[in-house]
Structures are given as structure tokens and as C-alpha cells.
Amino acid sequence: MSAEPTAPEDFVSLYRRAFEEYGASALWSSRPVPNPSCEDALAITRSLRVEGDLNARRLAEQIEKACRAAD
Secondary structure, three states: OOOOOOOOOOHHHHHHHHHHHHOOOOOOOOOOOOOOOHHHHHHOHHHHHHHOOHHHHHHHHHHHHHHHHHO
16 A cells, blocks of 8 residues: 555546536536536536535535646
8 A cells, every 4th residue: 555645636537527426416407518627617516515415515625626726
């Protein structure tokens, strides 16, 4: 087992993960874009928080953190 911390996921992979895991339940009013920008990723975080469960809210926080790191 490695003692090194794992690299944080980038916002694109988190965006895609959000649609895979919560597309039907929390993101039903959104469509995924093929090459999402940081703004596209941030646009779905509110829906994840309002329509999703606790794990969806955590994913929204990860997306926001990844977008801040990408700036």
C-alpha cells in the first residue's frame, strides 16, 4: 500500500461521474456536454445538492474544489 496521497480528480472526470451516477435522479433536467468546461461542471452542482443525496452533495463539493484548482 502506498503512503502517497492520490491525485485529486479533475473536474471533467467528476462531471462525467456525476452524470453516470446521478443523471436520472438529480440531473434529469440537464444534458451532458462532450467536452465540459469548468462552467459546465459548476452548472450542475446546484442540481446535485438540491435533487441528490448526501453523496451527490459531496460530489458537488469535489467538482467545485476541482474547478477552483483548475483556475
